[in-house]
Amino acid sequence: MTAVTSERTRRNPKELARVAGAGLIGTTLEFYDHFIYGSAAALVFPKLFFPKDDIVLATILSMVTYGVAFVARPVGGAVFGHYGDKFGRKLVLLWTLSIMGTATVLIGCLPTYQTAGYFAPLALVVLRFIQGLALGGEWGGAALMIAEHDPQGRRRGFFGSLVQVASPIGVLTANAVFAGVIWALSDDAFFSWGWRLPFLLSTLLIVFGFYIRRTISETPVFEDMEGHQDHAPILDTLRDYRREVLLAIGSRMGEGVIFYVFSLFILIYGPQQLGITKSVALTSVLMGAVVGVFAIPFFGWLSDKIGRVPVIAGGATGAAIWLFLYFPILGTRNPAFIVLAAMMGMFCQAALWAPMASFVPEMFPARVRCTGASLGFQIAGVAGGALSPVIAVWLVERFNTWVPVAIYSALSLLLVVISVLIVGETSRVDLRDRDEPEPVARPLPGVRPSEQPV
Numbered sequence: 001m002t003a004v005t006s007e008r009t010r011r012n013p014k015e016l017a018r019v020a021g022a023g024l025i026g027t028t029l030e031f032y033d034h035f036i037y038g039s040a041a042a043l044v045f046p047k048l049f050f051p052k053d054d055i056v057l058a059t060i061l062s063m064v065t066y067g068v069a070f071v072a073r074p075v076g077g078a079v080f081g082h083y084g085d086k087f088g089r090k091l092v093l094l095w096t097l098s099i100m101g102t103a104t105v106l107i108g109c110l111p112t113y114q115t116a117g118y119f120a121p122l123a124l125v126v127l128r129f130i131q132g133l134a135l136g137g138e139w140g141g142a143a144l145m146i147a148e149h150d151p152q153g154r155r156r157g158f159f160g161s162l163v164q165v166a167s168p169i170g171v172l173t174a175n176a177v178f179a180g181v182i183w184a185l186s187d188d189a190f191f192s193w194g195w196r197l198p199f200l201l202s203t204l205l206i207v208f209g210f211y212i213r214r215t216i217s218e219t220p221v222f223e224d225m226e227g228h229q230d231h232a233p234i235l236d237t238l239r240d241y242r243r244e245v246l247l248a249i250g251s252r253m254g255e256g257v258i259f260y261v262f263s264l265f266i267l268i269y270g271p272q273q274l275g276i277t278k279s280v281a282l283t284s285v286l287m288g289a290v291v292g293v294f295a296i297p298f299f300g301w302l303s304d305k306i307g308r309v310p311v312i313a314g315g316a317t318g319a320a321i322w323l324f325l326y327f328p329i330l331g332t333r334n335p336a337f338i339v340l341a342a343m344m345g346m347f348c349q350a351a352l353w354a355p356m357a358s359f360v361p362e363m364f365p366a367r368v369r370c371t372g373a374s375l376g377f378q379i380a381g382v383a384g385g386a387l388s389p390v391i392a393v394w395l396v397e398r399f400n401t402w403v404p405v406a407i408y409s410a411l412s413l414l415l416v417v418i419s420v421l422i423v424g425e426t427s428r429v430d431l432r433d434r435d436e437p438e439p440v441a442r443p444l445p446g447v448r449p450s451e452q453p454v
Contacts, residue, residue, distance in 0.1 A: 015217070016149045020159040022216045023142045026097055027163055029202075029209040030138045031170025033104040034069065034131060036198045039178045041066040042267040043278065044195045048112040049121045056397065059268060063389045065125050066264075070378075070386025072132025077374030078234055080137025084144070084370035085233035090218050092141035092370070097213060100134035101206030103127045108199025139163070140374030143357040148219035148366070151431040157308065160357035161300020167353065168292030168346070171263065171285065174198065179282050221366050221431055233371040237364075241372050244363045248376025249383065250419030251312065251359065254412035255352035256384025258319050261409050262326070262345035263288055265392050266338075273396060274333055284339045288346035295350035303355040307425045312359065315351025316413040322348050323409050327402035352416065362426035369431075384412060 045065065046058035076096075084092040107127050113120045142163045150156045177198045185194040237245065263285050270276035270284075303311045322345055329341040356377065364372035388409075395404040 016146070016155065016159055019149050019216050020146050020162045022212050023093075023145050024162045024166055024169075026093060026209045026213045027138060027142045027166035028169045028173070029205045030097060030100050030135055031166050032173045032205065033100050033170075033202050034135050035170050035174035036104070036178065036202075037069070037107065037128060037131065038066055038264055039175055039267070040195060040198075042264065043178070044191065045124070047191065048114075048195075049110075049124055050113060056272075059272075060390060060393055061121070063268075063393060065121065065128050067386035067390060068125055068128045069132030069135065070382045072129045073136030073378040073381050074375060076133035076136025076138075077140055077378035078136075078371065079133070081140050081371035081374035082233045084137070084141050084374075085368055088218050088222055089141045089144045089148070089370060090213070090216060092137050093145065093213050094210065096134045096138040096141065097206060097209050100131055100138070101202050101209075103130040103134065104199050104202040104206075107131075108196040108202075136374065136378045139357075139377055140370045142166075143361055143373060144222075144370050145216070145219060147358055147361045148221035148369075148431055151221050155304060156358045156362075157303035157355055157427060158297060158301040161296050161303075161354040163357040164300070164353050165293055165296040168289040168296065168350075172289035172293065175282055175286050175289070177201065179279075179286070182278075182282075224432070225366055233368045237368045237372045237375060241364060241368060245372060245376045245379070247419050247423050248360050248363060248373065249380040250415050251423065252352075252356055252377055252380035252416070253384040254316060254319075254409075254414075254416035255349060255356070256381050256386075257388040257409050257412040258323070258345070258349050259353070260385055260388045261323070261392060261405065262342060262349055264389055265405075266330070266342060268389075268393060269396060269402075270330065270338070274330060276330075276333060276335075276338065280335045280338060283335075284342035287339050288342040291343045291346045292350050292353075295347050296354040299351045299354035300358075303358065303427060307427050308355040308359040308362075309420050309423075309425050311351050311355050312420045313417045315348055316416040318351065319345070319348035320410040320413045323406040327406060330402075359420075359423075359426055362429045362431070363423060366431065 041062045042059075045062040049065075050058040050061050052058065080092045080096060107124065110116075110123055110127075111120055116123075143160060146159050146163060147156055150159060181194045181197055182190055266284055267278075267281050270281040271278055299311055299315070326341050326345055329337050332338075360377050361369055361373045363376075391408060392405045395408065396402065398404075
């Protein structure tokens with residue numbers, strides 16, 4: 001532990017809480033921007049940005065544009081992670097927030113298919129890709145900002161979970177804004193101009209978030225690193241830490257699948273397959289997000305007490321069991337049961353999601369931590385979150401039953417359990433000690449040991 005790190009920790013014990021609060025606010029705003037697109041992709045874009053001849057095809061195409069962001073997220077994770085490892089975590093947070101906000105506001109200004117033809121969905125895809133780039137860089141910077149302010153890990157799981165709780169808060173805020181607009185306007189007004197309001201609101205939120213983030217300090221672990229501008233984090237990660245990246249993908253992928261099965265998918269499956277009203281579907285998503293707001297910090301705290309592996313593996317097991325109860329409960333078409341089913345699903349998901357902001361960074365050394373953690377986390381988002389909505393819609397259309405969706409989701413959770421067991425427990429890892437050991441000099445051939453250079 002360097003003198004700088006120890007002095008900062010001793011001098012300002014409340015610094016971690018302040019950094020965590022600033023990270024929570026900024027990441028929440030980014031997830032708000034991300035999830036208002038998800039709501040619009042389910043409720044608005046199939047009607048306004050694609051031909052109306054086949055509503056099922058239009059819905060699938062809309063969900064594909066939603067998944068474009070997940071394809072972009074590993075690219076954003078690699079690019080911003082690279083610069084985060086070279087120039088600092090704080091710089092990444094300021095850039096990602098600005099880029100995300102700009103793209104979101106522009107989506108709210110786009111012309112529709114009726115007005116601009118194929119330019120409309122094309123522009124939608126481009127801006128969604130830019131959103132994905134920003135969110136891909138956001139998570140790594142925010143997670144490391146908190147984790148590296150608590151290098152010994154006494155409260156790293158709990159405070160790291162505040163980055164993760166930004167996701168349900170973003171869901172809650174995005175869907176609440178959409179629900180409010182739907183409630184306040186007629187259908188004609190909503191589809192004419194009202195759907196744009198949640199996107200345009202991002203202007204004010206991003207300015208506020210940027211101001212908050214400028215007040216936080218760089219992490220002491222990064223400041224203590226020497227020569228961090230003289231290496232190539234992306235190349236180093238791909239050359240030396242492929243195993244860790246693959247395990248990070250496996251540890252997180254199942255969470256992405258069940259998140260979208262328990263939240264976004266219900267907005268499609270409920271109204272189209274079961275005849276559930278949009279208001280009931282939205283209410284279930286909102287109440288599931290409320291559960292996440294409280295459950296995620298709890299599971300983050302629990303991961304500090306009993307370890308990351310028991311929490312993640314336990315959550316995966318519970319979610320796998322719940323999947324085969326969840327869909328039959330939806331089939332009752334009882335609004336109260338549907339809401340409760342979604343709430344329980346998101347409680348299980350919280351156990352997988354909460355420890356990720358600490359568990360994944362703990363797998364990498366400081367000099368490639370932002371790149372490695374971002375790549376593993378975001379590639380898992382492609383394999384899980386990006387593909388799961390499209391796969392789930394296709395499975396239901398193909399087999400006319402929910403069972404294949406449940407099996408597909410359960411298999412992804414099995415991969416989670418296997419991966420975290422291979423990684424092992426990381427909650428007591430000291431992030432200052434995760435740099436590689438000094439290279440060992442190899443003996444020169446033909447030279448006696450006593451004459452080898454030191």
